[in-house]
Amino acid sequence: MGALPPRDPSDNAVLSPDGNTDGRKVTISVIAQEAGVSVPTVSRVVNGRSDVAPDTRRRVEQLLNRYGYNRRALRTQAKPSARLIDLVFNDLDSPWAVEIIRGIEDVAHNAGLGTVVSATHREPVAARQWLQNLRARASDGVILVNSDLDSPVQEELRRLNVPMVVVDPVGGSPRNTPTIGATNWAGGLSAVEHLTELGHRRIGFISGLRQMLCSRARMDGYRAGLEAAGITPDDALIREGDFYHESGFHGGRALLELDDPPTAIFASSDTMAFGVYEAVRQRGWRVPDDVSVVGFDDLPETRWSSPPLTTVRQPLAEMGALAARSLLRLAAGDTIESPRVELATDLTVRESTVPPRRSSG
Amino acid sequence: MGALPPRDPSDNAVLSPDGNTDGRKVTISVIAQEAGVSVPTVSRVVNGRSDVAPDTRRRVEQLLNRYGYNRRALRTQAKPSARLIDLVFNDLDSPWAVEIIRGIEDVAHNAGLGTVVSATHREPVAARQWLQNLRARASDGVILVNSDLDSPVQEELRRLNVPMVVVDPVGGSPRNTPTIGATNWAGGLSAVEHLTELGHRRIGFISGLRQMLCSRARMDGYRAGLEAAGITPDDALIREGDFYHESGFHGGRALLELDDPPTAIFASSDTMAFGVYEAVRQRGWRVPDDVSVVGFDDLPETRWSSPPLTTVRQPLAEMGALAARSLLRLAAGDTIESPRVELATDLTVRESTVPPRRSSG
Known part of the structure; x- marks a missing residue:
């Protein structure tokens, strides 16, 4: 896994509606023009800021979505990449978590990114605090590990449009969000x-x-x-x-x-x-x-x-590593061909299983 | 644990030689004047940049040390705080690590800071990569968990002068670095x-x-x-x-x-x-x-x-929490009264110990 390619700060080219980069390029000023708002207003929407009228936000977001807008490419215009991945657990209380962290940290570290680990404890207050911290540090992407985020937080995450990957999804994940699980x-x-x-x-x-x-x-x-x-x-x-x-x-x-x-x-x-x-x-x-x-x-x-x-x-560490690699690709503007991946499970036979010795019904 | 007090970006007051903030205030320009160099040169030294002649660096560092200079207060002039803590392990391969992470994340999260988790695997290359990443993200502080960092990396860390706390020190820790251990x-x-x-x-x-x-x-x-x-x-x-x-x-x-x-x-x-x-x-x-x-x-x-x-x-989680609180205090410019803390251990008797049943010599 190599480092992210360096980004050209003047590169505000984005995906065309068919998801093909060969198509028509759309810039922030085109979006602003079509929406009938200023370029800074579009920036505010892209950056998930709250000081935008709801109607305006809706109009701009519809245009962003229509053009399959890669907002990250835009965000890098405003401020340099923080070179961070945000990794979110419900709880940090199991040896299971350290396996996932290990896999993600390994890939991120080698790519020059820091792995910010958070726990939301299934508490809306903690999740909102995390979201606020996330916005302040302008992470390059988010990996959610079977996170139970309530709807307002999910909605806000969508608005921020940070690249996102889900490991071991709790339930249905948002469309277009890659998920990594096991069989x-x-x-x-x-x-x-x-x-x-x-x-x-x-x-x-x-x-x-x-x-x-x-x-x-x-x-x-x-x-x-x-x-x-x-x-x-x-x-x-x-x-x-x-x-x-x-x-x-x-x-x-x-x-x-x-x-x-x-x-x-x-x-x-x-x-x-x-x-x-x-x-x-x-x-x-x-x-x-x-x-x-x-x-x-x-x-x-x-x-x-x-x-x-x-x-x-x-393969928990491998699941983490794959999640990190997928996230780096999303952050670099790539698309993920297979957004639902299940890595193979494998039975490991040790000494806790033998033929039955008691008779049973 | 409350959030860090907001910093006044114009606050470049620093500690007087006796470590008492009531004493004479020293600013970056006083240091520059005494060293006979420009203010930007002092800044470069403070920020740990390498484009400073060795002699100049030495002269400036001597003055900084003589005045017990709190470089963090200065660094915040240059760029806003990243609101991050860097947490460094040798390896992420034990349930032990997740307990430490939990304690630190809990305090950092509530203070609005992200916890960046890294592993150096006792490899100098990985440690240097981490150091490079650390500089790029301008962390507010570093918590080392029984880290085996080689001398060049330790030297570079000292030059960066990022607030630092060591959990469970491997050997002797640098003077003035608070350590958190157990009895x-x-x-x-x-x-x-x-x-x-x-x-x-x-x-x-x-x-x-x-x-x-x-x-x-x-x-x-x-x-x-x-x-x-x-x-x-x-x-x-x-x-x-x-x-x-x-x-x-x-x-x-x-x-x-x-x-x-x-x-x-x-x-x-x-x-x-x-x-x-x-x-x-x-x-x-x-x-x-x-x-x-x-x-x-x-x-x-x-x-x-x-x-x-x-x-x-x-108390691993408590040791992590105390390390995070100490680091936040250092980052805010406080001094730590007792730089060597050992939290109490406590025997928990369960079922693996009984009086001896075999006779022995």
């Missing part, structure tokens, strides 16, 4: 295939946060894996989690307390799988002798859990 | 006191990286704890680690293979303690039945290891 459905399928091949028929499942697309995809993969082995999914074997240890512990305990407990449990994150380990231990059982456990993520520590965890690897 | 010696002592109170006499130890001050302090605390219980430290029970899982595993395995293995092992990090867990499991033993294990850090996942880990808590 969660295939990952869920591969976990269950591994367990059914070992002979397990009664396989518990602990989901991630229901509102997240990746959670749904993993559960659908789980169901598909069961059905592929001729097993009818049983809702009594499914518990809802939130990706964190504690929910894995409670989900695992509930499953183990069933009259006919599962012989294997597939948790939708490694941290929840470790919660299941603890539920197994507290019951006086052992992993994998009494219960096999599969996780999802392949965090570095899974190699060192006791026993080492069989898990579905999603 | 590592007392933490080591408390771990061993807990084990000797349980009745352990043969206690193994796995150190952190030898060149780090915190590693030395933990080991000295370990030795002091043994001696306080009337036990002569035995070098055969000490293994060197590097804070990561694998070194804990190897150190733990070596200790367990001794003819007279220890009944308890104190590892200088939680991740190494988990490596010990795995060594215990592979030997066919169990924690804590056969070997008690104590870690250091109290990472969030220690609550959920099997069994939950007894460990010395160091």
